[in-house]
Amino acid sequence: MNTDEESDDFIVTPWEVEGEIDYSKLIKKFGTTPITPEMVSRIKKLTNGDLHYMIRRGLVISHRDLDWILNKYESGEKFALYTGRGPSENTHIGHLIPWQFTKWLQDKFDADLYFQLTDDEKFLLKLENSYQETTRLAYENATDVLALGFNPEKTHFIIDSEAGVKFRKIATEISKKITFSTIKGIFGFTESTNIGMIYHPAIQAAPCFYPSVLKGRNVPILIPAGIDQDPYWRATRDVAKRLGYYKPAAIHLQFTPGLEEGGKMSASKPESTIFTTDSSKLAEKKVKRAFTGGRDTIEEQKRLGGQPEKCNVFAWYRSSFESDDSLLDKRWNDCKSGTLMCGPCKQELADRVVIFLETHQAKRQELKEKVAELVIRE
């Protein structure tokens, strides 16, 4: 639902991303702050020049209070990271992108990560979803998180259905400060929404303050997430001050398009993305069917060059499968100049996806039992 009265050609809510997204318009609409070159320089300085390629490439687009949290960091007050996932399906490439960026933040800023799996929300959202299944998926998804190489010493999973008394208490405290009319406006709830969903924003806000409860002091929180998740934090930021906690800061990533034309990767369109559980064969097939910026014929492409600016295969290289900037530039130029054809370019992506999948799946196997140890039950 688009709650803005202004009519746009795109829709961005926590549940739906559709259309050609104009990010500057979206940033203005959401009221977040764009990432400026000054901010990029500041991060670069703090990470000893080792900027993540998602920042270098402008995939990290906006923030809330990032300057404030970096001030805290510089004055010796470490922040914790909070992100999460609604476990309605297996994990796919679209989920991994912000998590990979989160891992980089953990490494560079020596930050604890609180990762929430909202198995309750996914159960509540759809009549046909079973609780047992969403909890099972929570563990599956958490295994994918760990497989990305997060530091197990500093990674804590909150599985909503298994959360402990301290967690529930802070959620109750938050819920006292949020009225139905506030939440209705933000999420587009109606009178037919079930009361579990209506309550859920309190559960989703709780990890912003939970680390403070656990540590017994105010802990600054940075939320790395797709910009579509921003509405969740507006109510939380309003509540924070009234509860005596810091407002959570946020850093927002752009979406990476799906393999098919239009829209972001989505589990509900399985052809648009690759699940971490897909077989190599299926993954290869999906990549080969991807929407590209290629011309109608090879002859035409040689003559006019390809259009990497509208190519989803190129977008995948940029966001996930080519970390070397000069090689990414070369790919762009070779495409533009008509040297690189879509066939081999797709094949190479498919090969990299398969290598990634095989490595990732082996790590998943290895870390399967580890998740339970990292679930906080306090």
Next chain:
Amino acid sequence: MNTDEESDDFIVTPWEVEGEIDYSKLIKKFGTTPITPEMVSRIKKLTNGDLHYMIRRGLVISHRDLDWILNKYESGEKFALYTGRGPSENTHIGHLIPWQFTKWLQDKFDADLYFQLTDDEKFLLKLENSYQETTRLAYENATDVLALGFNPEKTHFIIDSEAGVKFRKIATEISKKITFSTIKGIFGFTESTNIGMIYHPAIQAAPCFYPSVLKGRNVPILIPAGIDQDPYWRATRDVAKRLGYYKPAAIHLQFTPGLEEGGKMSASKPESTIFTTDSSKLAEKKVKRAFTGGRDTIEEQKRLGGQPEKCNVFAWYRSSFESDDSLLDKRWNDCKSGTLMCGPCKQELADRVVIFLETHQAKRQELKEKVAELVIRE
């Protein structure tokens, strides 16, 4: 809030009881079933003739599905009892009355009791309530329950803020089946109600199904409570079938009036009742100020007799401080005939209240540490 369109001279909701209550009207309005002489005979048979005086005196006025639950009992399927308290204040005599009846049910039907203390709800209800304080009161109130002599082997406290994962899961399952519009109608919530309160009916319904979860089989539930609590169970009964559980049955008690004129005992009118923590001196003072059915002068009372039918002191004897029917009848007749004056009648009640308080307070002291052992945290 009176959700009925018909205008009455009384208001009965889970939060408010005002005016002269016409119980037959109320039963009709709530849609419950009156307790018939046949039902009384049936209970008498099942308890070997040992009827509780509250049943004998018509203080137990209505029910839902009591016949069904007695059928279950007779066919060997034991029921569990569920009642509770919102710990906003210390316990007073008005709370003890249904609990005393509940204890009798526990003894006679060898039933487990699940007693819920909604410290979260009381925290959520009023801006000024602190969570720490409502939790403290939950333990205080639970001590009063135990002091009434419940079997500790069969008594389980659910303190909402400390409830475990299984309890929260069943609450989430319930919440999926209740929409805002349903709950709004029952409780009179508005858009300015906080989302914690909106969610709370799911928490309050959870103990209806929690014993089934714990036992791994469907357990019939009987809820003994003031009839003002009935609205809570309407939504629950609707939900039960859809979740595959038995609908909870209920048995309703009439209110006992406060010591002052009009209304039921209420913690918000401390002169209307006696708290279990009141000193003997204060208790005696409150009883002596009670509203009675006495005449303006002693001379007049001797001539015309008193009016026990509108006397709150007599009502206290009937509901709590005279278990012997023939002595209660004698008191009625002595009052009616002008033999018994209000002064000595009040003094005798005050003496009995003081004896009760002293015994009860000693038991509270003795059982103070016991509550924590009986809190379920599953």
